[in-house]
Amino acid sequence: MMSSSSRPLLEVSGLNKWFGAMHALRDVDLTVGVGERIVVCGPSGSGKSTMVRCINALERYQNGLIRLEGEAINADCDSVFGARRAIGMVFQSFNLFPHLSVLDNITLGPRKLLRLPRPDAESAAMMLLSQVRMEDQARKMPSQLSGGQQQRAAIARALAMNPKLMLFDEPTSALDPEMVKEVLDVMTALAEAGTTMICVTHEMGFAKAVADRIVFMDQGKIVETADPAAFFAGDCCDRARSFVSTTTGRSGLASSS
Numbered sequence: 001m002m003s004s005s006s007r008p009l010l011e012v013s014g015l016n017k018w019f020g021a022m023h024a025l026r027d028v029d030l031t032v033g034v035g036e037r038i039v040v041c042g043p044s045g046s047g048k049s050t051m052v053r054c055i056n057a058l059e060r061y062q063n064g065l066i067r068l069e070g071e072a073i074n075a076d077c078d079s080v081f082g083a084r085r086a087i088g089m090v091f092q093s094f095n096l097f098p099h100l101s102v103l104d105n106i107t108l109g110p111r112k113l114l115r116l117p118r119p120d121a122e123s124a125a126m127m128l129l130s131q132v133r134m135e136d137q138a139r140k141m142p143s144q145l146s147g148g149q150q151q152r153a154a155i156a157r158a159l160a161m162n163p164k165l166m167l168f169d170e171p172t173s174a175l176d177p178e179m180v181k182e183v184l185d186v187m188t189a190l191a192e193a194g195t196t197m198i199c200v201t202h203e204m205g206f207a208k209a210v211a212d213r214i215v216f217m218d219q220g221k222i223v224e225t226a227d228p229a230a231f232f233a234g235d236c237c238d239r240a241r242s243f244v245s246t247t248t249g250r251s252g253l254a255s256s257s
């Protein structure tokens, strides 16, 4: 958690992003301290992916500023490679390199970008594989793995760069229901180990268990930032309350009015 005196790791201020005429992000402000776990939720099309993609310099934004440890990030900045190196990203669709084994997927970044010798990169990768309970899958190709295993390998690959911040963009939404838990368990363990993370997810049980803050987006804006206890007790705006009851299938959330 961020202490009031420490400088935030990530500062997003006045962020605005357009896709042509479509105003996808509207004056988004978000500050994340070292060790904080933020869950971002909201209806489809509300701008969640666009926000995390801007943070990882995968999308260019037009107005506002994103800073990581004070350094400005944008997709067309010189800092783009540094930012991507410092930020690990896990996508909905795994995005492993299909022609590389699990081990090679994980060691590619450390070998090519951090110039780690292969044996060092491989022993670090094996430790990460054990962390995601995949040590016996190191030599397999992605096509030989289940979706849950591929996603756990993708998490290990992101961690191999020793990122300062992990971004998860709906990491379980492409998985069969029986594989969701194994991925959420790995993410929960990372959260408990103090990993700074921003997770876009509809998994409200995960949000409740690990988030320090819930950020609710609607129509390109952050319309609610709340601690999980207040959020799930219904102490939030009507839109957020109705989203939670739809997502969790619970209609009996307390009313704030």
Ligand SMILES: Nc1ncnc2c1ncn2[C@@H]1O[C@H](COP(=O)(O)OP(=O)(O)OP(=O)(O)O)[C@@H](O)[C@H]1O
Residues within 6 Å of the ligand: 019, 022, 024, 042, 043, 044, 045, 046, 047, 048, 049, 050, 051
């Ligand atoms: N490359 C693009 N070109 C044009 N419009 C885009 C592009 N990417 C996203 N958008 C639009 O920007 C808005 C925000 O999209 P975004 O994917 O960030 O929402 P989201 O909250 O992540 O939605 P979901 O939960 O469905 O993934 C949507 O209206 C979407 O159609």
